[in-house]
Amino acid sequence: MDTSSPAVFVNGEIMKLYMGRRVRTVVQVVRNEGGAVVGQSTDNQQLTVKGGATSVPVTHFMEVIGIADGPQSIRAEICSDFGSNFDTSSYNGLCKLANGQFKNLFL
Amino acid sequence: MLHPQFDQNSVSLFAGPGFMPSQPTQVADPSASPSKKGRSNLHQGIIPVTVKQIADAFASFGEKSNLKINGVDISIVRVLGLVTNKVERVTDVSFTIDDGTGKINFNRWINDASDTTELAPIQNGMYVRVHADLKGFQGNMCAYLISARPMNDFNDVVLHFIECAHTNLLTERVNTVTLTQGGIGSSIGQLTAPSQTPTHFSHSDGTYSAPFPGSTAYQASFPNQTNQAAYSYSSMDSSGNAMFSMVLEVFQDPSNLRHEHGLHIDDVIRKLGIPRNKILDAINYLVDVGHIYSTIDENHYKSAQNY
Numbered sequence: 001m002d003t004s005s006p007a008v009f010v011n012g013e014i015m016k017l018y019m020g021r022r023v024r025t026v027v028q029v030v031r032n033e034g035g036a037v038v039g040q041s042t043d044n045q046q047l048t049v050k051g052g053a054t055s056v057p058v059t060h061f062m063e064v065i066g067i068a069d070g071p072q073s074i075r076a077e078i079c080s081d082f083g084s085n086f087d088t089s090s091y092n093g094l095c096k097l098a099n100g101q102f103k104n105l106f107l
Numbered sequence: 108m109l110h111p112q113f114d115q116n117s118v119s120l121f122a123g124p125g126f127m128p129s130q131p132t133q134v135a136d137p138s139a140s141p142s143k144k145g146r147s148n149l150h151q152g153i154i155p156v157t158v159k160q161i162a163d164a165f166a167s168f169g170e171k172s173n174l175k176i177n178g179v180d181i182s183i184v185r186v187l188g189l190v191t192n193k194v195e196r197v198t199d200v201s202f203t204i205d206d207g208t209g210k211i212n213f214n215r216w217i218n219d220a221s222d223t224t225e226l227a228p229i230q231n232g233m234y235v236r237v238h239a240d241l242k243g244f245q246g247n248m249c250a251y252l253i254s255a256r257p258m259n260d261f262n263d264v265v266l267h268f269i270e271c272a273h274t275n276l277l278t279e280r281v282n283t284v285t286l287t288q289g290g291i292g293s294s295i296g297q298l299t300a301p302s303q304t305p306t307h308f309s310h311s312d313g314t315y316s317a318p319f320p321g322s323t324a325y326q327a328s329f330p331n332q333t334n335q336a337a338y339s340y341s342s343m344d345s346s347g348n349a350m351f352s353m354v355l356e357v358f359q360d361p362s363n364l365r366h367e368h369g370l371h372i373d374d375v376i377r378k379l380g381i382p383r384n385k386i387l388d389a390i391n392y393l394v395d396v397g398h399i400y401s402t403i404d405e406n407h408y409k410s411a412q413n414y
Contacts, residue, residue: 001158001161001162001165001209001210001211001212001248002209002210002211003158003159003162003208003209003210004209006159006207006208006209007207007208009207009268024207061261063261063264065207078189078232080189080232080234080261082261083260083261085260085262086261086262087262087265090262090265090266090269091265093269094265094268094269097269097272098268101272102271102272102275104159104163105157105159105160105208105271105272105275106157106159106207106208106268107159107208
């Protein structure tokens with residue numbers, strides 16, 4: 001077992017608390033700009049995913065695991081296509097739980 | 108998502124459609140005493156956990172005890188995450204799951220071709236739902252794979268972690284109830300009962316999982332009780348005896364012994380401030396054992412001792 005590099009569940013707002021740390025979030029792909037993907041976070045903030053998988057279609061949801069290197073920017077390590085059917089409000093609630101009352105289960 | 112209600116007695120590892128392990132697993136007597144050591148007293152449901160929870164449980168794992176999460180002995184767990192490092196060998200298949208809270212290695216012995224074909228769709232970089240049996244042995248923890256299925260609906264990822272939090276809440280609540288029951292204190296009246304029925308979560312692929320059903324074992328233990336419930340005559344515990352002694356002391360008070368007809372019940376109630384029915388219980392008991400006796404009518408009693 002290895003719990004040395006956990007990825008924190010974040011939305012746009014919570015990510016600001018974890019600058020430089022490994023985070024995970026889900027964004028809805030808005031557009032591709034060269035090597036970066038611009039997406040909307042589950043709390044309706046615009047995030048830029050550097051090195052994001054450009055294979056994920058626009059309007060699909062994409063999970064990004066990587067390093068938060070700016071208040072609205074992630075340097076992606078792993079991207080997963082979460083399809084077009086994803087409940088953003090549940091994920092947003094999970095981000096709050098995972099960083100609040102149940103932090104000990106995650107970090 | 109459906110949340111069907113199940114009778115507590117029907118909760119078992121094999122409840123619900125679509126889940127039957129190919130490897131034999133231990134099915135223990137569900138009525139086994141929790142104080143018995145060994146694997147026969149393990150919780151028989153599947154507990155959704157994060158890898159962090161497993162790591163914490165393993166850190167406090169003792170050789171002679173079972174793996175515990177929140178004081179609950181656990182065996183079968185559900186983990187959900189990304190597959191990495193899949194290695195297929197002749198004798199076994201192993202892969203690592205990274206669920207964002209940590210990485211854990213799972214192993215599956217290959218007994219026949221069905222084991223290989225079952226795990227063939229699992230590839231690196233894929234999200235899978237894993238059910239596994241955790242065993243500790245000589246300071247190491249082994250996770251033996253029961254089933255691994257690729258995920259179709261990624262809302263299940265969110266649901267899994269919410270279930271981990273929910274199960275954590277249930278087990279914490281059970282521990283609080285256990286401590287309070289052991290105290291038999293005034294806090295019984297203030298404790299609210301946990302949820303009446305176990306909730307089960309159905310997933311898009313038809314599997315069911317049971318959060319800790321033992322929590323419902325405590326639901327019937329909390330009728331409307333107040334502080335004074337501890338003084339119930341029928342319980343005959345140490346608190347009841349204390350009240351009987353108090354009533355007896357009133358009757359044995361020398362100033363009361365002077366009265367030829369003893370004390371009226373209302374006088375005793377006024378002196379002690381305890382409800383009438385409790386006083387009557389005490390008086391009935393004291394009459395039965397012979398400490399007091401009735402005098403001019405059924406409302407007057409006097410101590411049998413003459414100081």
